[in-house]
Amino acid sequence: MRIDLHTHSWVSDGSDAPAEVVRLAATAGLDVVALTDHDTVESWPEAIEAAQLHGITLVTGAEISTRSQGGHSIHLLGYLFDPAEPTLAAELEQIRTDRVPRLQRMLDGVRAMGSQVTWDDVVSRAGPAVAVGRPHLADALVAAGEAASREDAFNRWIGVGGPAYVPKRAPSTIDAIRLVRGAGGVPVIAHPWSRGRTDSMSPDDIAALVEVGLAGLEVDHVDHDEVSRSQLRAIAADLGIVTTGSSDYHGTGKSAAYALGACTTSDAVYAAIVAQATGGSPVTKGR
Numbered sequence: 012m013r014i015d016l017h018t019h020s021w022v023s024d025g026s027d028a029p030a031e032v033v034r035l036a037a038t039a040g041l042d043v044v045a046l047t048d049h050d051t052v053e054s055w056p057e058a059i060e061a062a063q064l065h066g067i068t069l070v071t072g073a074e075i076s077t078r079s080q081g082g083h084s085i086h087l088l089g090y091l092f093d094p095a096e097p098t099l100a101a102e103l104e105q106i107r108t109d110r111v112p113r114l115q116r117m118l119d120g121v122r123a124m125g126s127q128v129t130w131d132d133v134v135s136r137a138g139p140a141v142a143v144g145r146p147h148l149a150d151a152l153v154a155a156g157e158a159a160s161r162e163d164a165f166n167r168w169i170g171v172g173g174p175a176y177v178p179k180r181a182p183s184t185i186d187a188i189r190l191v192r193g194a195g196g197v198p199v200i201a202h203p204w205s206r207g208r209t210d211s212m213s214p215d216d217i218a219a220l221v222e223v224g225l226a227g228l229e230v231d232h233v234d235h236d237e238v239s240r241s242q243l244r245a246i247a248a249d250l251g252i253v254t255t256g257s258s259d260y261h262g263t264g265k266s267a268a269y270a271l272g273a274c275t276t277s278d279a280v281y282a283a284i285v286a287q288a289t290g291g292s293p294v295t296k297g298r
Protein backbone atom coordinates (compact mmCIF):
# COMPACT_ATOMS: atom_id res chain seq x y z
CA MET A 12 0.00 0.00 0.00
CA ARG A 13 1.06 3.63 -0.48
CA ILE A 14 0.56 5.48 2.77
CA ASP A 15 1.16 9.23 3.35
CA LEU A 16 0.67 10.29 6.98
CA HIS A 17 1.08 14.09 6.97
CA THR A 18 -0.80 16.64 4.81
CA HIS A 19 -2.39 20.08 5.22
CA SER A 20 -5.51 21.79 3.86
CA TRP A 21 -6.55 25.44 3.84
CA VAL A 22 -8.07 24.92 7.29
CA SER A 23 -4.50 25.60 8.41
CA ASP A 24 -1.77 26.65 5.96
CA GLY A 25 -2.27 24.40 2.93
CA SER A 26 -3.81 25.78 -0.26
CA ASP A 27 -6.49 23.14 -1.00
CA ALA A 28 -9.88 22.42 0.57
CA PRO A 29 -9.85 19.31 2.81
CA ALA A 30 -11.95 17.38 0.26
CA GLU A 31 -9.52 18.37 -2.48
CA VAL A 32 -6.50 17.08 -0.54
CA VAL A 33 -8.28 13.73 -0.18
CA ARG A 34 -9.34 13.65 -3.84
CA LEU A 35 -5.81 14.49 -4.99
CA ALA A 36 -4.41 11.81 -2.70
CA ALA A 37 -6.67 9.22 -4.34
CA THR A 38 -5.69 10.51 -7.79
CA ALA A 39 -2.00 10.26 -6.83
CA GLY A 40 -2.52 6.54 -6.23
CA LEU A 41 -2.31 6.64 -2.44
CA ASP A 42 -4.23 3.99 -0.50
CA VAL A 43 -4.08 5.85 2.82
CA VAL A 44 -3.75 9.55 3.57
CA ALA A 45 -3.66 11.36 6.91
CA LEU A 46 -4.94 14.93 7.02
CA THR A 47 -3.01 16.68 9.80
CA ASP A 48 -3.81 20.37 9.88
CA HIS A 49 -1.99 22.51 12.42
CA ASP A 50 -3.73 22.63 15.83
CA THR A 51 -7.26 21.86 14.60
CA VAL A 52 -9.69 19.06 13.71
CA GLU A 53 -11.94 21.41 11.74
CA SER A 54 -11.04 19.70 8.45
CA TRP A 55 -12.11 16.23 9.55
CA PRO A 56 -15.84 16.11 8.61
CA GLU A 57 -15.25 17.28 5.03
CA ALA A 58 -12.26 14.95 4.63
CA ILE A 59 -14.20 11.95 5.96
CA GLU A 60 -16.97 12.54 3.43
CA ALA A 61 -14.41 12.88 0.62
CA ALA A 62 -12.59 9.68 1.60
CA GLN A 63 -15.84 7.74 1.39
CA LEU A 64 -16.57 9.30 -1.99
CA HIS A 65 -13.15 8.68 -3.52
CA GLY A 66 -12.47 5.25 -2.03
CA ILE A 67 -9.30 6.13 -0.14
CA THR A 68 -8.63 5.42 3.52
CA LEU A 69 -8.39 8.54 5.71
CA VAL A 70 -6.45 8.74 8.95
CA THR A 71 -7.73 11.69 10.96
CA GLY A 72 -5.03 13.69 12.71
CA ALA A 73 -3.50 17.01 13.60
CA GLU A 74 -0.02 18.51 13.76
CA ILE A 75 0.19 20.06 17.19
CA SER A 76 2.48 22.99 18.00
CA THR A 77 4.61 22.20 21.05
CA ARG A 78 7.76 23.44 22.73
CA SER A 79 10.67 21.32 23.95
CA GLN A 80 12.36 21.71 27.34
CA GLY A 81 15.19 23.41 25.44
CA GLY A 82 12.77 25.97 23.97
CA HIS A 83 12.67 24.61 20.42
CA SER A 84 9.44 24.57 18.42
CA ILE A 85 8.52 20.88 17.99
CA HIS A 86 5.63 19.66 15.84
CA LEU A 87 3.75 16.63 17.14
CA LEU A 88 1.55 14.57 14.84
CA GLY A 89 -1.43 13.08 16.68
CA TYR A 90 -3.36 10.34 14.90
CA LEU A 91 -6.82 8.89 15.47
CA PHE A 92 -7.53 10.69 18.75
CA ASP A 93 -11.03 11.40 20.01
CA PRO A 94 -11.74 14.99 18.90
CA ALA A 95 -14.34 15.34 21.67
CA GLU A 96 -11.88 14.59 24.48
CA PRO A 97 -12.19 17.90 26.37
CA THR A 98 -8.63 18.44 27.65
CA LEU A 99 -6.97 18.04 24.27
CA ALA A 100 -9.75 20.00 22.53
CA ALA A 101 -9.28 22.86 25.01
CA GLU A 102 -5.50 22.89 24.49
CA LEU A 103 -5.88 23.00 20.70
CA GLU A 104 -8.32 25.89 21.04
CA GLN A 105 -5.88 27.75 23.30
CA ILE A 106 -3.04 27.30 20.80
CA ARG A 107 -5.22 28.63 17.97
CA THR A 108 -6.32 31.62 20.05
CA ASP A 109 -2.73 32.48 20.98
CA ARG A 110 -1.67 32.35 17.32
CA VAL A 111 -3.57 35.58 16.58
CA PRO A 112 -1.73 38.14 18.80
CA ARG A 113 1.55 36.39 17.97
CA LEU A 114 0.97 36.87 14.24
CA GLN A 115 -0.08 40.49 14.86
CA ARG A 116 3.26 41.05 16.60
CA MET A 117 5.11 39.62 13.61
CA LEU A 118 3.11 41.91 11.33
CA ASP A 119 4.13 44.85 13.56
CA GLY A 120 7.72 43.68 13.13
CA VAL A 121 7.67 43.64 9.33
CA ARG A 122 5.75 46.95 9.25
CA ALA A 123 8.43 48.51 11.44
CA MET A 124 10.86 47.47 8.72
CA GLY A 125 8.83 49.21 6.03
CA SER A 126 6.12 46.72 5.00
CA GLN A 127 2.78 48.23 3.93
CA VAL A 128 0.85 45.00 4.63
CA THR A 129 -2.13 45.41 7.00
CA TRP A 130 -3.87 42.98 9.36
CA ASP A 131 -6.86 42.98 6.99
CA ASP A 132 -4.52 41.79 4.21
CA VAL A 133 -3.29 38.93 6.41
CA VAL A 134 -6.83 37.94 7.42
CA SER A 135 -7.93 37.99 3.82
CA ARG A 136 -4.98 35.81 2.73
CA ALA A 137 -5.75 33.37 5.57
CA GLY A 138 -9.27 32.95 4.13
CA PRO A 139 -10.89 29.82 5.63
CA ALA A 140 -7.97 29.01 7.94
CA VAL A 141 -8.88 28.51 11.60
CA ALA A 142 -5.21 28.25 12.61
CA VAL A 143 -3.47 31.41 11.37
CA GLY A 144 0.28 31.40 11.06
CA ARG A 145 3.41 32.71 9.47
CA PRO A 146 2.56 31.28 6.03
CA HIS A 147 -0.48 33.58 5.87
CA LEU A 148 1.63 36.63 6.68
CA ALA A 149 4.12 35.42 4.08
CA ASP A 150 1.30 35.12 1.53
CA ALA A 151 0.22 38.72 2.28
CA LEU A 152 3.81 39.90 1.78
CA VAL A 153 3.93 38.05 -1.55
CA ALA A 154 0.57 39.50 -2.62
CA ALA A 155 1.86 43.00 -1.82
CA GLY A 156 4.92 42.39 -3.97
CA GLU A 157 7.21 42.67 -0.94
CA ALA A 158 8.40 39.03 -1.01
CA ALA A 159 8.97 36.66 -3.91
CA SER A 160 7.61 33.55 -2.17
CA ARG A 161 6.74 32.12 1.24
CA GLU A 162 10.30 30.82 1.43
CA ASP A 163 11.66 34.31 0.68
CA ALA A 164 9.50 35.88 3.42
CA PHE A 165 10.69 33.26 5.94
CA ASN A 166 14.32 33.74 4.93
CA ARG A 167 14.18 37.51 5.24
CA TRP A 168 11.85 38.19 8.18
CA ILE A 169 9.81 35.48 9.87
CA GLY A 170 11.90 32.31 9.87
CA VAL A 171 13.17 31.15 13.28
CA GLY A 172 15.65 33.79 14.44
CA GLY A 173 14.56 36.23 11.73
CA PRO A 174 14.16 39.94 12.59
CA ALA A 175 10.35 39.76 12.86
CA TYR A 176 10.10 36.22 14.26
CA VAL A 177 7.97 35.72 17.37
CA PRO A 178 7.75 32.26 18.97
CA LYS A 179 4.36 30.66 19.60
CA ARG A 180 3.00 29.88 23.03
CA ALA A 181 2.57 26.13 23.01
CA PRO A 182 2.29 23.24 25.46
CA SER A 183 5.44 21.29 26.27
CA THR A 184 6.06 18.34 23.96
CA ILE A 185 5.72 16.03 26.97
CA ASP A 186 2.31 17.46 27.93
CA ALA A 187 1.11 17.27 24.33
CA ILE A 188 2.14 13.59 24.05
CA ARG A 189 0.19 12.86 27.24
CA LEU A 190 -2.84 14.76 25.92
CA VAL A 191 -2.83 12.83 22.62
CA ARG A 192 -2.54 9.49 24.44
CA GLY A 193 -5.23 10.62 26.89
CA ALA A 194 -7.56 11.15 23.93
CA GLY A 195 -6.77 7.66 22.60
CA GLY A 196 -4.46 8.96 19.88
CA VAL A 197 -1.02 8.00 18.67
CA PRO A 198 1.74 10.67 18.93
CA VAL A 199 4.61 10.85 16.41
CA ILE A 200 7.22 13.64 16.26
CA ALA A 201 7.01 15.40 12.87
CA HIS A 202 10.28 16.06 10.99
CA PRO A 203 12.44 15.99 14.18
CA TRP A 204 15.48 17.42 12.40
CA SER A 205 13.84 19.52 9.71
CA ARG A 206 15.84 22.21 7.93
CA GLY A 207 19.08 20.73 9.28
CA ARG A 208 18.20 21.54 12.91
CA THR A 209 19.74 18.40 14.42
CA ASP A 210 20.29 20.31 17.68
CA SER A 211 16.55 20.69 18.32
CA MET A 212 16.22 17.14 19.64
CA SER A 213 18.90 14.79 20.95
CA PRO A 214 18.62 11.01 21.39
CA ASP A 215 18.19 11.61 25.14
CA ASP A 216 15.39 14.11 24.49
CA ILE A 217 13.65 11.52 22.32
CA ALA A 218 14.12 8.82 24.97
CA ALA A 219 12.43 11.09 27.53
CA LEU A 220 9.46 11.51 25.19
CA VAL A 221 9.18 7.74 24.70
CA GLU A 222 8.90 7.45 28.50
CA VAL A 223 5.66 9.46 28.41
CA GLY A 224 4.16 7.69 25.40
CA LEU A 225 5.77 8.80 22.15
CA ALA A 226 5.00 6.19 19.48
CA GLY A 227 7.33 7.18 16.68
CA LEU A 228 9.43 9.56 14.62
CA GLU A 229 8.68 10.89 11.16
CA VAL A 230 11.96 10.00 9.47
CA ASP A 231 11.28 9.99 5.73
CA HIS A 232 10.53 13.67 5.15
CA VAL A 233 11.79 15.96 2.40
CA ASP A 234 13.54 18.17 5.00
CA HIS A 235 15.78 15.27 6.17
CA ASP A 236 18.92 14.26 4.28
CA GLU A 237 20.05 10.63 4.07
CA VAL A 238 22.46 10.96 6.99
CA SER A 239 19.75 12.35 9.29
CA ARG A 240 17.35 9.64 8.18
CA SER A 241 19.71 6.80 8.99
CA GLN A 242 20.64 8.34 12.36
CA LEU A 243 16.98 8.86 13.27
CA ARG A 244 16.14 5.30 12.18
CA ALA A 245 18.87 3.98 14.47
CA ILE A 246 17.58 6.07 17.41
CA ALA A 247 14.04 4.80 16.84
CA ALA A 248 15.18 1.17 16.59
CA ASP A 249 17.13 1.59 19.81
CA LEU A 250 14.08 2.95 21.62
CA GLY A 251 11.65 0.45 20.09
CA ILE A 252 9.45 3.05 18.39
CA VAL A 253 8.19 3.21 14.80
CA THR A 254 9.40 5.43 11.96
CA THR A 255 7.03 6.98 9.46
CA GLY A 256 7.34 8.72 6.11
CA SER A 257 5.12 11.40 4.62
CA SER A 258 4.94 14.35 2.27
CA ASP A 259 3.91 17.28 4.51
CA TYR A 260 1.89 18.37 1.47
CA HIS A 261 0.71 22.04 1.59
CA GLY A 262 -0.56 22.39 -2.02
CA THR A 263 0.99 25.49 -3.57
CA GLY A 264 2.12 26.58 -0.07
CA LYS A 265 5.25 24.46 -0.45
CA SER A 266 7.36 23.43 -3.43
CA ALA A 267 6.68 20.42 -5.66
CA ALA A 268 9.21 18.45 -3.61
CA TYR A 269 6.45 18.05 -1.01
CA ALA A 270 4.01 16.42 -3.48
CA LEU A 271 1.50 13.92 -2.12
CA GLY A 272 3.28 10.59 -1.63
CA ALA A 273 6.76 12.19 -1.81
CA CYS A 274 7.65 10.00 1.16
CA THR A 275 5.56 7.10 2.47
CA THR A 276 5.02 4.85 5.51
CA SER A 277 5.25 1.05 5.48
CA ASP A 278 2.19 -1.18 5.84
CA ALA A 279 3.58 -2.63 9.08
CA VAL A 280 4.10 0.76 10.73
CA TYR A 281 0.66 1.91 9.61
CA ALA A 282 -0.86 -1.23 11.12
CA ALA A 283 1.02 -0.62 14.37
CA ILE A 284 -0.29 2.95 14.60
CA VAL A 285 -3.87 1.87 13.94
CA ALA A 286 -3.53 -0.92 16.53
CA GLN A 287 -2.39 1.57 19.21
CA ALA A 288 -5.27 3.98 18.58
CA THR A 289 -8.30 3.79 20.86
CA GLY A 290 -9.72 7.23 20.04
CA GLY A 291 -10.71 6.51 16.45
CA SER A 292 -10.30 4.27 13.41
CA PRO A 293 -9.32 5.03 9.83
CA VAL A 294 -12.27 5.93 7.61
CA THR A 295 -12.81 3.77 4.53
CA LYS A 296 -15.52 3.58 1.93
CA GLY A 297 -18.79 2.30 3.29
CA ARG A 298 -17.93 2.86 6.93
Ligand code: AMP
Nearest residue numbers: 024049143144145146161162165166170
Ligand atom coordinates in the same frame (compact mmCIF):
# COMPACT_ATOMS: atom_id res chain seq x y z
P1 AMP B 1 3.73 28.81 12.32
O1 AMP B 1 2.91 27.61 12.69
O2 AMP B 1 2.95 30.04 12.23
O3 AMP B 1 4.96 28.96 13.17
O4 AMP B 1 4.28 28.51 10.84
C1 AMP B 1 4.98 27.31 10.62
C2 AMP B 1 4.66 26.77 9.26
O5 AMP B 1 5.29 27.57 8.28
C3 AMP B 1 5.22 25.38 9.02
O6 AMP B 1 4.34 24.40 9.44
C4 AMP B 1 5.40 25.36 7.53
O7 AMP B 1 4.18 25.05 6.92
C5 AMP B 1 5.73 26.79 7.19
N1 AMP B 1 7.17 27.05 7.01
C6 AMP B 1 8.15 26.97 7.95
N2 AMP B 1 9.33 27.36 7.45
C7 AMP B 1 9.10 27.69 6.15
C8 AMP B 1 9.91 28.18 5.09
N3 AMP B 1 11.22 28.41 5.26
N4 AMP B 1 9.31 28.41 3.88
C9 AMP B 1 7.99 28.19 3.71
N5 AMP B 1 7.18 27.74 4.67
C10 AMP B 1 7.72 27.49 5.87
Ligand code: ZN
Nearest residue numbers: 019024049261
Ligand atom coordinates in the same frame (compact mmCIF):
# COMPACT_ATOMS: atom_id res chain seq x y z
ZN1 ZN C 1 2.23 24.05 7.73
Ligand code: FE
Nearest residue numbers: 074086201202
Ligand atom coordinates in the same frame (compact mmCIF):
# COMPACT_ATOMS: atom_id res chain seq x y z
FE1 FE D 1 5.58 20.79 10.75
Ligand code: FE
Nearest residue numbers: 017019074259
Ligand atom coordinates in the same frame (compact mmCIF):
# COMPACT_ATOMS: atom_id res chain seq x y z
FE1 FE E 1 3.24 19.89 8.49
